Amino acid sequence: MNQAFRHALRGLREHTYLAGVGAGVIAAALVLLGAYAMIVGNLEAVVSGWKRDVHVSAYFAPGQSAEVQAAARSELAGRPEVESVEWVTSEQARTWMLERVPEVEAMVKELGEGALPSSLEIALRPAYTSPEGLDAFAASLEQGGRFGDIDYGREWVERSGAFLRTLTILGVALGGILVVAALFLVGNTINLVVYARRDELEILRLVGATDSYILSPFLVEGAIQGVAGGGAAVALLYAVHRLVVARLPEAIPLALGEGGLAFLQPSAIVLLLVTGVAIGVAAAGLAVRRFLSRLA
Amino acid sequence: MIRLYHIGKSYGDRDALRDVSLHVEKGEMVYVTGPSGAGKSTMLKLLYGAERPSTGKMLIAGTDVSKLDSRQLPSLRRNLGVVFQDFKLLPQRTVAENVGMALEVIGAEPDAIRRRVPAVLNIVGLKGREEDKAGVLSGGEKQRVAIARAIVNDPAILLADEPTGNLDGAMAVEVMEILQAINLRGTTVLVATHDVGLMDRFPYRRLRFVDGRLVVGSTLGAARR
Numbered sequence: 001m002n003q004a005f006r007h008a009l010r011g012l013r014e015h016t017y018l019a020g021v022g023a024g025v026i027a028a029a030l031v032l033l034g035a036y037a038m039i040v041g042n043l044e045a046v047v048s049g050w051k052r053d054v055h056v057s058a059y060f061a062p063g064q065s066a067e068v069q070a071a072a073r074s075e076l077a078g079r080p081e082v083e084s085v086e087w088v089t090s091e092q093a094r095t096w097m098l099e100r101v102p103e104v105e106a107m108v109k110e111l112g113e114g115a116l117p118s119s120l121e122i123a124l125r126p127a128y129t130s131p132e133g134l135d136a137f138a139a140s141l142e143q144g145g146r147f148g149d150i151d152y153g154r155e156w157v158e159r160s161g162a163f164l165r166t167l168t169i170l171g172v173a174l175g176g177i178l179v180v181a182a183l184f185l186v187g188n189t190i191n192l193v194v195y196a197r198r199d200e201l202e203i204l205r206l207v208g209a210t211d212s213y214i215l216s217p218f219l220v221e222g223a224i225q226g227v228a229g230g231g232a233a234v235a236l237l238y239a240v241h242r243l244v245v246a247r248l249p250e251a252i253p254l255a256l257g258e259g260g261l262a263f264l265q266p267s268a269i270v271l272l273l274v275t276g277v278a279i280g281v282a283a284a285g286l287a288v289r290r291f292l293s294r295l296a
Numbered sequence: 297m298i299r300l301y302h303i304g305k306s307y308g309d310r311d312a313l314r315d316v317s318l319h320v321e322k323g324e325m326v327y328v329t330g331p332s333g334a335g336k337s338t339m340l341k342l343l344y345g346a347e348r349p350s351t352g353k354m355l356i357a358g359t360d361v362s363k364l365d366s367r368q369l370p371s372l373r374r375n376l377g378v379v380f381q382d383f384k385l386l387p388q389r390t391v392a393e394n395v396g397m398a399l400e401v402i403g404a405e406p407d408a409i410r411r412r413v414p415a416v417l418n419i420v421g422l423k424g425r426e427e428d429k430a431g432v433l434s435g436g437e438k439q440r441v442a443i444a445r446a447i448v449n450d451p452a453i454l455l456a457d458e459p460t461g462n463l464d465g466a467m468a469v470e471v472m473e474i475l476q477a478i479n480l481r482g483t484t485v486l487v488a489t490h491d492v493g494l495m496d497r498f499p500y501r502r503l504r505f506v507d508g509r510l511v512v513g514s515t516l517g518a519a520r521r
Contacts, residue, residue, distance in 0.1 A: 003400070014388050203384050206344070207445065208374035209401040210367075 004216035011197075011221050018193045019225055022283075025189040026229025026276050027236070029182030034237045034272050036178050038264055040171050045262060047167070050160045054129040054152070056122040058141050061148035069118055072146055076120060081128040081137055086121040093119065117148065131158045183279070190283035194218070194291055201288070205295050214292065218284045226280025230273035238263060297322040297453060297484045298343065303352035303362075305338055305508075312338040314508045316352070320486065322452075325479040327495050328488040330505035336488040339505065340457050343486070344378050345369045357452055374402055377446030377454040377483075381461035383438040385445075387431025391422060394430050395445045402449060416444045420474050436467030443474055447483065454478060456487045460494060472498050 012019045060069055069087065077085045088096075093116040098105055108115055128137060131154055138150045194201075204214045241263045248261065264272070298320040305313040313335045320326055328336045341347040342354060345364060354362040361372055385394050395416060396409045404412070417423055420440040425433075430441055439459060446454055456475060460468035472487075472494055479485040489495065495502060504512035 199384065200386055203386065203397065204401065206373060206378055206384065207398040207401050208370040208372075210370045213401055 004220050007217035008220035008224065011217055012224065015193075015197065018196055019221065022186075022190055022193050022222075022280070023225040023228040023232065025186050026226055026279055027232040029186050029279065030230055030233035030272055030276050031236055032178050032182055033275065034233055034264060034268075035240075036175060037268055037272075038237065038241070038262075040175075041264070041268070042262055043167055043171075047160065047164050048126075051126045051129050052123075054124060054134070054157055056124065056134070056137060056141070056150060056152040057119050058122060058147045059117045059119045059149040059151070061146060062117065064118070064146055068146060069120075073120055076122060081124050081133070083123040083125045085123075088119045088121055090116055090118045093117070129157065131161060183283075186279050186283045187286065190222070190280075191287045191290070194284070194287040198291065201291055202295055205292070211289075211292055215285065215288050218288045219281050222280035222282075222284030223277045224280070225284075226275075226277035227273060229280065230276030233276070234264070234269055234272060297324070297357060298486075299355040301353040301355075303342065303349045303354060305335075305342065305347060306350045311508050313342075313349075313505075316505075316508075316510045318503060318510055320484060322484055323479070323482050324501070325476065325485040325487070326501045326503055328486055328503045328505065329490055329495065331490065334505040335508040336490075336505055337457055338508075339503075340378075340455050340486065340488050343453075344376050344455055345372050370401075374449060375451050375453070377443075377449070377451040379439070379442050379446050379454070379456040379459045381458035383435075383442045383462075385430040385438055385441055387429065389430060390427050391417065391430055391433070391441050391444075392426035394441055395448050398445050398448050412448060413444075416448045419447070419477070420444045421470075434467075435463050436470055439463060439467070439471050440474060443471070443478070447478055451483065453484045453486070456485065458488055458490075460489065460491060468494060469497070 058072075060072075064072075069089075073085050073087045076082055094108060097108060097116060124133070124137065128134070134152050134154060134157060138152055141147050141150050201214060241261065245261050298318070300316055300318050303313055303316040304311065316335075316339070328339050330336055338347065342349055343356065343361075345361065349362050352362065353360060356372070357375070359372075364372060386397075392413045395413045399409045399412060414423065414426060417425060420443050422437065422440050422444065425437070430438060433441065439462075443454075443456075443459075446456075454475070459475070460471050463471060468491070475485055475487060476498060502512060503510060
């Protein structure tokens with residue numbers, strides 16, 4: 001192993017340009033994959049935010065006592081579908097309304113104390129936010145006559161669900177194409193890099209080197225090129241991310257949520273580097289083996 | 297040392313070698329000769345395992361090498377030295393590194409390599425040139441480096457495929473003198489060449505091939521007769 005490492009360093013020193021081309025192509029492939037991961041990650045965060053925002057407003061029917069309302073709250077809080085329940089009294093609703101829309105103050109006063117009904121604002125767990133899950137939950141609330149109206153924005157949920165499904169299909173298809181393109185790009189380049197060193201392989205074969213002896217330094221070189229390519233890709237993605245964040249119109253970070261456009265998670269960065277090493281090692285291994293199989 | 301029995305080699309429907317039987321004794325020096333396309337290089341390729349015979353049996357130092365699989369080839373090649381017309385050196389590496397490669401692949405320690413390489417360079421007349429880059433050497437010097445690499449492991453057999461083909465007259469003579477000296481140290485040497493002048497100047501048994509057939513010199517006795 002020590003010898004393979006030494007030979008790999010010598011190979012990189014002797015063929016700095018070729019090694020740079022190999023690392024550069026790995027970096028290009030990983031930039032594609034990293035950018036894709038970043039876009040999908042941010043879109044998923046947006047969609048998760050939408051899912052978290054799905055909530056049911058259950059307005060109490062007129063005449064429900066505070067005890068009944070409190071009991072309804074406790075009962076709902078204990079249900080498995082429910083993430084949280086907030087009890088909004090008629091007075092709180094009135095205050096909220098007047099704070100945000102002061103123009104309607106005269107109208108609200110005219111309608112009197114009970115103009116805005118008390119309600120329960122129910123947030124559901126993500127597993128229950130499908131249109132069917134919401135329908136079933138709303139239907140269960142309608143029984144018993146405690147609630148006069150139930151609002152849960154079914155159309156919005158349906159649209160966001162359809163969007164998410166399309167996104168998933170597109171993501172898988174695009175991700176697959178990118179992976180194949182990246183492997184093709186790296187594979188062909190490393191093939192050329194190995195071909196440029198065919199004399200070395202041929203001589204090693206002639207003096208009695210075993211295939212594993214010949215292959216080991218190339219694998220180490222592939223790993224080093226993978227780490228270098230991965231590092232370069234992460235650095236480039238970070239620079240582009242900073243540039244994009246600095247130039248984004250203010251409205252776009254709002255649409256993306258509080259965090260704005262997020263960079264890759266640390267685990268994704270590690271995964272990118274590991275992928276770089278795997279691509280480098282696999283491409284070098286395949287190219288050298290293919291070449292050796294053609295050699296005498 | 298080398299015994300071939302009814303060796304044939306075909307590429308598709310073209311016969312490169314036909315029914316070749318020959319013996320080369322230990323410590324002998326022989327020429328493999330004949331016109332272009334007669335089968336000289338094919339003969340040597342069979343001996344160092346770059347090609348497999350289509351028919352026949354081939355023994356080198358008592359081992360049947362006609363059926364060696366690719367995993368057994370390295371051990372055969374560690375006991376053979378091979379020299380080519382185009383030298384096959386790595387120009388960006390030093391003379392010592394080029395020669396030392398053959399020792400590294402057999403797992404020789406760096407100290408042993410440092411001791412052995414200058415000794416072999418001395419044999420081929422390149423003493424003190426260890427740190428020169430192979431790429432800057434003359435043709436004759438490159439061929440000497442190639443010969444040094446071929447003999448650094450003390451192989452029993454040295455195969456040289458047109459070793460003087462790229463060299464002018466004086467350098468060709470120098471290279472032949474080195475091969476002769478190596479033979480005198482006990483190594484069996486086979487030289488593929490069609491240079492009649494050199495063969496006349498350094499007279500050894502000639503294995504003459506025509507159209508893939510061995511027409512002269514199959515055994516030492518036959519050659520003497």
